Amino acid sequence: xxxxxxxxxxxxxxxxxxxxxxxxxxxxxxxxxxxxxxxxxxxxxxxxxxxxxxxxxxxxxxxxxxxxxxxxxxxxxxxxxxxxxxxxxxxxxxxxxxxxxxxxxxxxxxxxxxxxxxxxxxxxxxxxxxxxxxxxxxxxxxxxxxxxxxxxxxxxxxxxxxxxxxxxxxxxxxxxxxxxxxxxxxxxxxxxxxxxxxxxxxxxxxxxxxxxxxxxxxxxxxx
Amino acid sequence: xxxxxxxxxxxxxxxxxxxxxxxxxxxxxxxxxxxxxxxxxxxxxxxxxxxxxxxxxxxxxxxxxxxxxxxxxxxxxxxxxxxxxxxxxxxxxxxxxxxxxxxxxxxxxxxxxxxxxxxxxxxxxxxxxxxxxxxxxxxxxxxxxxxxxxxxxxxxxxxxxxxxxxxxxxxxxxxxxxxxxxxxxxxxxxxxxxxxxxxxxxxxxxxxxxxxxxxxxxxxxxxxxxxxxxxxxxxxxxxxxxxxxxxxxxxxxxxxxxxxxxxxxxxxxxxxxxxxxxxxxxxxxxxxxxxxxxxxxxxxxxxxxxxxxxxxxxxxxxxxxxxxxxxxxxxxxx
Numbered sequence: 276x277x278x279x280x281x282x283x284x285x286x287x288x289x290x291x292x293x294x295x296x297x298x299x300x301x302x303x304x305x306x307x308x309x310x311x312x313x314x315x316x317x318x319x320x321x322x323x324x325x326x327x328x329x330x331x332x333x334x335x336x337x338x339x340x341x342x343x344x345x346x347x348x349x350x351x352x353x354x355x356x357x358x359x360x361x362x363x364x365x366x367x368x369x370x371x372x373x374x375x376x377x378x379x380x381x382x383x384x385x386x387x388x389x390x391x392x393x394x395x396x397x398x399x400x401x402x403x404x405x406x407x408x409x410x411x412x413x414x415x416x417x418x419x420x421x422x423x424x425x426x427x428x429x430x431x432x433x434x435x436x437x438x439x440x441x442x443x444x445x446x447x448x449x450x451x452x453x454x455x456x457x458x459x460x461x462x463x464x465x466x467x468x469x470x471x472x473x474x475x476x477x478x479x480x481x482x483x484x485x486x487x488x489x490x491x492x493x494x495x496x497x498x
Numbered sequence: 499x500x501x502x503x504x505x506x507x508x509x510x511x512x513x514x515x516x517x518x519x520x521x522x523x524x525x526x527x528x529x530x531x532x533x534x535x536x537x538x539x540x541x542x543x544x545x546x547x548x549x550x551x552x553x554x555x556x557x558x559x560x561x562x563x564x565x566x567x568x569x570x571x572x573x574x575x576x577x578x579x580x581x582x583x584x585x586x587x588x589x590x591x592x593x594x595x596x597x598x599x600x601x602x603x604x605x606x607x608x609x610x611x612x613x614x615x616x617x618x619x620x621x622x623x624x625x626x627x628x629x630x631x632x633x634x635x636x637x638x639x640x641x642x643x644x645x646x647x648x649x650x651x652x653x654x655x656x657x658x659x660x661x662x663x664x665x666x667x668x669x670x671x672x673x674x675x676x677x678x679x680x681x682x683x684x685x686x687x688x689x690x691x692x693x694x695x696x697x698x699x700x701x702x703x704x705x706x707x708x709x710x711x712x713x714x715x716x717x718x719x720x721x722x723x724x725x726x727x728x729x730x731x732x733x734x735x736x737x738x739x740x741x742x743x744x745x746x747x748x749x750x751x752x753x754x755x756x757x758x759x760x761x762x763x764x765x766x767x768x769x770x771x772x773x774x775x776x777x778x779x780x781x782x783x784x785x786x787x788x789x790x791x792x793x794x795x796x797x798x799x800x801x802x803x804x805x806x807x808x809x810x811x812x813x814x815x816x817x818x819x820x821x822x823x824x825x826x827x828x829x830x831x832x
Contacts, residue, residue, distance in 0.1 A: 342550060344501045364504040364552070367539065387540050388607060400580075400609045406539045407610065410504050411532065411554050454606065461605065462584055475740030476604025 305379065347410045353378070354422025362409050369393045371409035372419055380420040380449050384478075391477035394450040394457075395419050401457035403476075420449035423456065431497070432456050435490035443481030451477045455491045459498055467492065500548040507531075508557050510683050510715055516553045518685050518713030525636060525705035531555045531715065533576055534610035536603070537619055544627055546620075546636055560614075560717055563587065569723030575614030575716045579669065580605065582613060592721060594730035594749050594828075598672035598767075601734040604741045614716035617670060617680065617696070618708065621663035622743055623652060634660040635704040650809040651745065654817070656771035657805050661704035664768060665697070666743050671767035672732055674775050675749035676721050684714040697772035704771075725761055728753045731828035734767070735820050744768030746817040748824035752783075759783045759792075759829070764800060769817045776800040779821065788829045790822070797821040 346361045353376055360375060369386075372378045372395065384392030386405045393405040396418040424430035432455050435441070442448040451474070458473040470488050479487065507513035513531060520529035530549040532538050533556055541547040560574040563585050571587055582588055583599035603611065625631040625643040632641035644652055644662055653664040670693075678693045691709060698706050710716075734747040747767035753760040764779040779800030786792040797818035804814045 342501050342503075344503045347504050364502055365499045387543065388536055391604065391606060394606055401606050402610050403536070403604075403606045406534075406536045406607075408504070408532065408535060408539060408552070408554075411535065411556060413506065458605070461580075472740055473605060476606045 349410045349413050351409075351412045351415050351417055353417045354419060360409070364408065364410055366409045367405055368395070368397075368407040368409045368412060368417070369404035372404060372417070375409075378419050378421050382446055382449055384447065384450070389478070390447070390450075391454060392447050392450040394453040394477065396453060396457060399457075399460070401454055418453075420453060423452065430456065432490065432494045435493045436487075439486045439490040439493065440483075441486040441490040442479075442483050447477060447479045447481075451479065451487055455487070455494070458491070459495060465495065470495075499542045500545065502542075502549055503551045504554065505551065506554045506557055510558055510560075510717060513553055513555050513558065513715050514683055514685060514713045516551065517715065519551070520712040523710040523712050523714055524707060525638075527712075529553060529712070533612040533615045534578070534607075536607050536611050537615060541620060541627070545629055546627060555715070558715075566720065571721045573613050573719045573721070575612060575718055577613045579603070579608040579611045579613070579616060583608065591724040592672075592676060592730065594675060594732045594751055595669070595672040595721075597732040598668040598734075598747075598749060601732065601744075601747075602668040613669070613719055616667055617673075617716060617719070618710075619665070619667045619670070620707075622666045623663035624648065626663055635663055635700070635707075638703070638705045645807065648809060649807045650812075651743065651768075652807070652810055653771045654769050654804040654806045654810055654813050655766070655774050655801075656699050658700045658702065658704070658771075660702055661700035661771065662807060662810075663700070663704065663771060664743075665770060665772050666768075667773065668732070668734060668744065668747060668767060670697075670773035671747055671765045672749045673719065673721075674765035674773040675730070675751045675763045677763065679720045680716060681718040681720065682710070682714050683717050684711060688717075690720075693773070694775050700771050725753050727755075728761070729828045731824050733820055733824040733827060735816060736768075746813055746820040748817070748821040750821075750824045750828040752825070752828050754788060754829055757788055759786055759788060764796070764821065766800065766817055766821065769804075769813055778802065783825070790826075793822045793825045794818070796825070 344364050347364050348361050350359045369381060369383055372381050381395055381404060382392035384390035388403045388406040393403055394401050395404045398416050424433045432452050436452060454474055454477045463469045463473045467488050470491050517529050520527045528549055529551045530538055531553050538547060561576040562574045563577055564572045566572050579599050583596045589596045623644055625633045626636050631643040634642050642661060652662045674693050680691045680693060680696050682689050696708055728751055730751040732749045734744045736742040736744055744767045746769050749765045751763040762780050762783040764776045766774040766776060779796045782796035782799040800821055801814050801818050806814055
């Protein structure tokens with residue numbers, strides 16, 4: 276990518292999380308959406324409460340489910356930083372990273388382990404953070420896209436994704452990159468076909484697959 | 499997800515004690531063990547599972563793969579699918595298991611999913627996973643929306659009038675062909691269960707899927723030493739080349755002497771309500787020459803009891819061809 280005109284709308288597409296601070300109005304898309312979300316709750320709270328009633332056909336155990344579980348403490352190291360947290364037991368590792376630790380680079384796609392957008396490394400291994408409870412990670416070392424590189428000092432695979440234009444909307448990109456970095460440490464073959472198999476846990480609806488494979492292969496060859 | 503209490507077990511005895519507080523170890527269990535979380539957390543989000551207590555067993559010392567003095571292999575229940583698939587002993591002695599594991603899920607999920615958890619993997623029948631529909635497995639006696647619904651992915655073997663849900667695991671099919679033994683510690687102590695006795699056919703009680711009782715903890719899976727000269731293969735057919743469940747799969751473990759099949763073990767996946775061992779297919783093969791006609795005859799025998807529905811009738815022929823191809827792969831490779 277060569278030149279990005281200084282237009283707020285396009286800049287938001289390039290930095291979909293508003294990680295780039297400011298802009299001419301001093302407000303990021305994330306700030307804007309967060310405020311909008313807070314206002315929206317008032318309007319939608321009544322229908323949501325109705326929808327939360329147990330559905331017909333729910334198991335008896337679920338229908339009579341009334342309890343108040345205490346929060347559980349967990350310590351984990353995220354991107355080199357130690358955290359001691361008190362969490363609702365239902366918090367997934369994904370939600371903990373995004374909501375409790377303010378690391379929104381890890382994305383929530385399907386939230387059911389079917390898309391790979393939430394991929395992070397736990398003790399060096401790639402996992403779907405949406406299918407893991409945060410309280411299961413006592414003492415674990417977690418790396419997210421924010422811990423991999425920064426705009427000033429990108430990981431070689433991040434740089435290769437830019438060079439090969441290995442994304443379109445960018446929503447799957449952090450998961451793709453976390454998977455790509457992990458596969459370089461895993462026992463895979465070296466062909467494009469091998470890379471496709473190794474990257475099969477990350478879905479890209481835009482279809483940037485050929486460029487993703489090219490980016491991974493470039494880093495592998497120089498690794 | 500409904501609220502639940504969370505505990506970390508540090509010994510197997512502690513986990514057994516926690517699990518024993520549950521009224522059942524089957525559908526609707528009040529206490530659930532969590533290891534990888536890939537299946538349980540998913541089902542809890544869908545409100546299919548709503549345990550009041552979740553016991554984290556990741557701290558238990560069950561993550562080793564060990565050679566046994568008799569030449570067999572002991573696989574700890576917490577060994578991750580990726581670690582098991584790439585283990586040197588497994589790749590050399592039980593390639594069917596390595597192949598099956600690597601054909602399942604995605605690299606991320608294989609890094610999480612455990613041996614014990616995969617044994618207990620729940621069906622992907624969409625009516626089981628959706629509370630808006632009737633499902634005898636999830637809600638006993640409510641009916642089966644799959645029977646005359648969208649059933650192209652569902653089972654044709656071992657079905658009943660109450661349930662046609664498929665066991666989705668690849669690993670279980672390979673372990674069935676390898677005649678694995680499952681080690682369980684429960685309130686009455688330790689016991690072993692042959693894998694062919696571990697799963698229950700749905701019958702009129704599809705909510706009961708295994709022989710596990712409250713408090714039972716799977717601690718290990720053991721495999722017998724591989725028979726001299728035995729060959730094996732796993733073949734999986736599906737809608738896309740990766741990250742998809744089987745429409746039909748076959749695991750074959752065979753010993754060939756001078757062009758004649760001696761000991762043969764056959765298991766099918768994607769077509770059974772349980773990992774499907776086929777003694778009919780095995781009997782049709784043992785003592786026979788390695789050739790396409792005998793393979794086809796065995797496939798006919800293996801699928802003779804198939805009871806397809808409208809949407810999955812194609813699976814009868816698909817499973818036959820899958821088995822023929824798996825037999826060819828197992829017996830012709832170097």
